[in-house]
Amino acid sequence: MxxxxxxxxxxxxxxxxxxxxxxxxxxxxxxxxxxxxxxxxxxxxxxxxxxxxxxxxxLTDGNGNFTLDNLSLIANPINRKALWLSLKLSLISTAICLLLAYPLALVLKSMKLKDNSFIVMVVILPMWMNFLLRTIAWQNILEKNGVINTILEALHLPALNIINTPTAIVLGMVYNFLPFMILPIYNTLAKIDDNVINAARDLGANGWVTFKRVIFPLSMPGVISGITMVFVPSLTTFAISTILGGSKIVLIGNIIEQQFQKLGNWNTGSGLSIVLMIFILVSMTLVAKYDKDSEGTNAW
Amino acid sequence: MKKKLSLILSLVLTCSLMLTGCGKSNGNSDNSGDNQLYVYNWGEYIDPEVIDMFEEETGIKVIYNEFEQNEDMYPIIKTGAVNYDVVCPSDYMIEKMISEDMLYELNYDNIPNIANIDETYLKSAEGFDPGNKYSVPYCWGTVGILYNKTMVDEPITSWGALFDEKYSGKILMMDSVRDAYMIALTYLGYDLNSTDEAQIDEATDLLKSQYPLIQAYVIDQVRDKMIGNEAALGVIYSGEAIYTQRENPDLEYVVPEEGSNVWIDGWVIPKNAKNKENAEAWINFMCREDIALLNFEYITYSTPNAAARELIEDEDIKNSEIAFPDASILSRCKTYNYLGEDMDTLYLNKFNEVKY
Known part of the structure; x- marks a missing residue:
């Protein structure tokens, strides 16, 4: 402000x-x-x-009595592995999103377009389509006889076999959630007063130092909210892993979905959801801790 | 308890709606009175024209909704979120609902067209509904292997092909717990309704050894993937097989020699139905031969309606081994039983174990 x-x-x-x-x-x-x-x-x-x-x-069992059993289900080896894998994949995709989005946001800022609605359009346009539809499209692109492999085959190049692997899931997460990283970062970058940057240059800072000491710290609120908006949906997704993982890879989101949909067990499903919420809260607190200059409120 | 809570939740929601001034007094929970019928069926599981015909002939207004799987439908009926009058679950789910006293007994005086239903299927249905008291078969089918003749070396006859390393990466397995275990248990020579943990463990090990060979676990997508030559072998419901063959003539369907599951979906009337007689009129209408024929031609799932089968004009379809397998094939097949909540959980956990 x-x-x-x-x-x-x-x-x-x-x-x-x-x-x-x-x-x-x-x-x-x-x-x-x-x-x-x-x-x-x-x-x-x-x-x-x-x-x-x-x-x-x-926090209750089927009869309405208090219990912590649903929470402790996370210690079950399969659920633990699923949570671990989800954390790993969502961290990877958050990192990739950040690496892709930050330079892009910098470029967009430097373009100084008077009318930036075009940029916003380009970023947001894919989001006008339903996210499931886009994910299914990726499935068709990556499949064994899909778009990419047909082209590779025509060029006599070796086929790309990433469908139904964790790589495909990460790709799906990055594709679907990238706009959520670009927009907040771009917004904070665009708000930085050029005079601040010019002042830094005046005082003898080179490009890198200006970025490190001025631009990046000022853009932290955007980075934090970008990380949150990519990390949380990646951690909880079950649709992307089902569609692009061929159901061969079970994430914690899939486990929770199964509890509700296949078993109709709301108690265990909710218990696992609570554990997942705790994980999200803890990781977000950790992220926010690094953000000392953030104004707190808009990071979330 | 769930019922009570959802009641509270819906009360709060209604209150908040009324407070904001756009509340219609409990619009969708009150469906008594008028000449209505709330139908809850699988998606893509009826010829839409049939609904119009029913409305026209009886003057009953049909409110028609669809569900994706039995497990989606069950909590809706159980909590009474919507008071459906007539629902079409599968065999094991009907058994579960009967065991939980959720269904009305049917009054067959109102369903004279039951005479059109082939005795064989009524008998099969007794596996989950003894005495046919609660349900009338609507569609049925088998589970089998769909294979691409150009991608396999020999005609497939056994579930063993799904565990053959030769086809590594070209196998589409069923992503449904009961069907996956049915395949493993049947291949090992056990009962597909096994509750013996040692047998289930053995089946789990077999499925684990199959995991690296599998391209993907799918349910509905098997259709498009097989049509698009993505895989050599896939597990599929017989009703879908006819459709895929029309699209890709290289595909062949087989019920493996070890046996398989025969499933039956049937109409039932939940206890919270408000228009029981209308529901029976609906069931009777569905059993009429011309209506059953319309539905069969639209959805291509086998009909238990003998009179309707006689009316099929296309001889190939009428005598199709897929749509109407002969008695020797059917004698190898069994329906699923409801195994109880604990067994359901055990099966699901084991299946998740397979995927790690």
Whole structure:
């Protein structure tokens, strides 16, 4: 927020003042609260109550008695391996997304397009299609007789055999979640005042030092929210692993899905979900710890 | 308990909707009164025209919804989230619902067309519904191997082909716990409804040894992959086999000599149905020969309706070994039984073990 033009703040306050003159101060406060009610209700109905239900089911057995058995299911060797593999694959895809997205965001910033809606379009356009559809498309591209292999074969090159392997799953995660990394990073980069960068150069910093000491620290909030938005869905996905892993690879998301869909056991499914939530919370706290300059609130 | 909680949840939701001023007073939970019928069927499992015909002839308004698998349907019926009047689950699920006292007994006075259903299938159905008290068969089929004649050396006759290293990377296995274990257990010579842990462990070891040979575990995708020559062998339901053969004449379907599963999906009326008589009218309508024929031609799953089979004009289909296997093949096949929650969990855990 500190980067914002003080002049604009002035204007906003002016606007507020005139508004205040029209309405009486108390009605404004009241109507603001009223305006928030729909979202408050929405949150209660679709976030808080479901969370309470997950906690309830996860901490009880079929008869409604308190138990920690559902949580300890994670220690079961298969579930442990699935969680471990999920963590590994989602960390890899988050890292790849970051490595791909950051330079791209830098390039986009340096292009200084007045009308950046084109860029946003290019990044967002694929997201207009349903994510399952895009993943199934990747399946067709990677298959043994798929698009890539048909071309390779025509060129007498060796076939590419990554379908139904962890590599294909990582590819699917990177493809699907990359926009969630690009957009927040680009947004924070675009907000950095050029004067700050020019000042750094003035004071004798070369390009690398400017990046390391000025640009990168200032872009941290975007990086953090990008990491969160890629890591969390990657860790919990079950659709990508089913479609691109040929169901040969079982991730923790698949295990939880099975508990609900195949066994109808809401208690164990919720228990495992709670464990997964704890893992996400812990990893996000760790990430946020490195982000000392972050303003905290917008990182999440 | 689940029921109570979902009730609370739906109450809260309704309240919040009313508070925001767009609440219709409990619109979808109240389906009594009017001349309606709530039908819950598998996806792509009926000729849509049939629904219109039923509405036209009876004046009953049909609200038609679809589910993907038995396990999706079960919690909806169990919690009473929607009061469906007539549902079409598979054999083992019908058995489970009977054991949990979730179904009404049918009044056959309202279903005279039951006479069209072949005795053989009613008898098979007694495996999960003794006395045919609760269900009327709708479709049935077998599980078998679909293979590509140009990609295998000899005609496939045994489940053994799925465990043959020769076909490494060209095998599509069924990604459904019961079907995968049915194959392994039958190949080992055990009962496909085995609850003996030593036998299940042996089957698990066999499936583990098969894992490296498998291209992918699939259910519905087997169709497109086999049509596209992605694999040499795939496990498939007989109803899908006819369709794939139409698309790719190189494909051949076989029920292996060791035996297999024969499954039956049947119409049942859940206890929370509000329009039981309409539901029986629906079941009776589905048993009518011309309707069964329309459905058969649309979905290509075998019909137990003997009168409808007589009406099939295409001789090839009428005498198709896939759609209507002869008694010697059927005698090798068994229906699944519901094995209880603990066995279900055991099977699923073992199957996950296979994938590691």
């Amino acid at each position: 500190s980067n914002e033009n003080p002049l604009r703040n002035e204007i906003v306050t002016e606007e507020k003042k005139t508004k205040k003159k029209k309405d009486s101060a108390s009605t404004l406060g009241k109507s603001k609260t009223l305006l928030a009610t729909p979202y408050g209700l929405w949150m209660a109905a679709f976030i808080i109550i479901p969370l309470i239900l997950v906690l309830y089911y996860g």
